[in-house]
Structures are given as C-alpha cells and as structure tokens.
Amino acid sequence: MTTHGAKNASAVPVWMSRFLGPAQSAANCDIIEWHGMGFADTPASDAQCRIMIGMDSEAGADVRITRAAFEVLGPPVAIACADWLCEWLEHRTVGEAGDLSVTAIEKALEIAPSQRYAALLVIDALVKALADAQDK
Numbered sequence: 001m002t003t004h005g006a007k008n009a010s011a012v013p014v015w016m017s018r019f020l021g022p023a024q025s026a027a028n029c030d031i032i033e034w035h036g037m038g039f040a041d042t043p044a045s046d047a048q049c050r051i052m053i054g055m056d057s058e059a060g061a062d063v064r065i066t067r068a069a070f071e072v073l074g075p076p077v078a079i080a081c082a083d084w085l086c087e088w089l090e091h092r093t094v095g096e097a098g099d100l101s102v103t104a105i106e107k108a109l110e111i112a113p114s115q116r117y118a119a120l121l122v123i124d125a126l127v128k129a130l131a132d133a134q135d136k
Contacts, residue, residue, distance in 0.1 A: 015080035015109040022079055024086030026052060026069040036133025040124035042117050047074025049082055051125040053089065053097075053133060063094045070122075078118040081105055085122045098130055 034052040041048040054067035068089040070082035084105060089097055105111070105119040 013077075013110065013112075015077055015084075015111055018080035018083045018109065019076035022070075022083040024069055024083045026050075026071045035136060036129040036131075038125040038128025038130070038132055040121050040128060042074075042121050044117070047078045047118065047121055048072065049074070049078060049121045049125040051082065051085065051122065051129045053129050055094070055133060065089045065092055065094065065097060070125075074121075075118070077109075077111055077115045078121055080109055081111070081118040081122045082125075084109055085126060089126075094130060094133070097126065100126065 035055045036053045037050060039048070039050045050071040052069045052071075053065050056064050056066055068086035070079075070086050072079045072082045085100075088100070088108075100123065102116065102119040102123050105122065106116060109119075111119060
C-alpha cells in the first residue's frame with residue numbers, strides 16, 4: 001500500500017512549486033508602463049503567454065532588464081515556465097536574454113518532453129518582447 005510521505009513528495013515535478021506560488025505574475029507587479037511586451041500562443045494546447053519587460057535607460061546589448069512579469073492563460077506548466085523566465089530575466093542583459101534557450105528552461109524546471117511546448121511558448125513571447133523594446 002502506498003502512503004503519503006517523503007517518497008511521494010519527490011515525485012512532484014520541480015515546476016509545480018512555480019505554478020503553486022508564481023512570484024512574477026503581472027497581477028503582483030506595480031509597473032504600469034513596460035519597455036517591451038510580447039505575446040505568443042500555442043493553438044494546439046490552448047495556451048497563451050504575455051511577457052513584459054522593464055529595462056534601465058542605457059542603449060545597446062548591455063541594457064539590463066530590471067523587471068519582468070507575465071500573464072498566462074493555460075496549463076500549470078506554462079505558468080511555471082513563465083514565472084521561472086521572468087525571475088531569470090531580472091538583472092540580465094538584453095544580450096543574455098536573447099541567448100536563453102528552451103533547453104535551459106527544460107533543465108531548470110525538469111519538464112517532461114511532452115511539456116516542451118510551454119518552454120517554447122515563453123521563449124516566443126520573450127523574443128517578441130525584446131523586439132518590441134528595441135522598436136521603441
């Protein structure tokens with residue numbers, strides 16, 4: 001008979017804690033004007049993600065992202081990926097942000113191959129947010 005305990009606790013996916021307590025949600029943010037916003041969706045999984053970034057005032061690839069937040073409509077793993085991404089982005093340069101890979105998110109959150117779409121979703125939204133910030 002299986003009981004609840006330490007053995008079962010290790011079976012909980014790493015990303016689940018991000019889903020249960022997302023700290024980077026736009027609902028928790030006091031910034032009204034963002035430097036860049038990017039939207040992406042995955043019609044097959046019915047997930048949508050918006051990434052918002054605030055940056056310091058310098059120009060170029062050395063510009064630092066000072067704040068990032070997200071809005072997600074979709075499954076828990078997509079929320080977890082967006083929360084991780086936004087935390088990771090803070091105090092990184094735009095160049096570092098542009099180099100972030102789907103694989104880095106997959107490894108950090110230990111997401112299953114069948115959930116890779118969530119990491120792709122947030123990377124797509126990030127790319128669009130960075131492009132939006134550059135266009136302003």
